[in-house]
Amino acid sequence: MTHDDARVPVSMTVNGRVRSMTVEPRTTLLDALRDELDLTGTKKGCDRGECGACTVHVEGRRVLSCMTLAAMQNGRCITTIEGLERDGDLHAMQAAFIEHDGFQCGFCTSGQITSAIAMIEEAKAGWPSAATADTGRPFTMADLSRAEIRERMSGNLCRCACYPNIVDAVAEAAGRS
Secondary structure (H helix, E strand, O other): OOOHHHOEEEEEEEOOEEEEEEEOOOOEHHHHHHHHOOOOOOOOOOOOOOOOOOEEEEOOEEEEHHHOEHHHHOOOEEEOHHHOOEOOEOOHHHHHHHHOOOOOOOOOHHHHHHHHHHHHHHHHOOOOOOOOOOOOOOOOHHHOOHHHHHHHOOOOOOOOOOHHHHHHHHHHHHHHO
């Protein structure tokens, strides 16, 4: 078996567009997005699922793309930071990050934003977190406190320590959604 024989075909919808490629079975979704599709907004931070810089949406759920094989995403819908704007308008979360200076160097920003968008959807769906005070009743958006936001975003690290501004941005965007 040659090196080329070991490649597998993958077709997925990325940012609303069907994209097909052949990748080695061990290729991560992160590497496929960056190297095969030239979508470099998703960042490679730790490459071991610890920092959250590589967060993308798979079927609307947040996923660490460095820990996900591209071949396993065949037929799925992927959204990256590049796919959030609509008709030239920023997503509400992107606008909130700008308004609240929720970034400094920007390396973690795409992962922070994609994670925050999915986190709000999780909260809307009533999913509790480790910070949820009363798990005996359904979680509502009214329960989305700053402590809840910090807990729910704890998988995304910021080297520049912009956490207060990130929480402000997420809180504002959550109020708009």
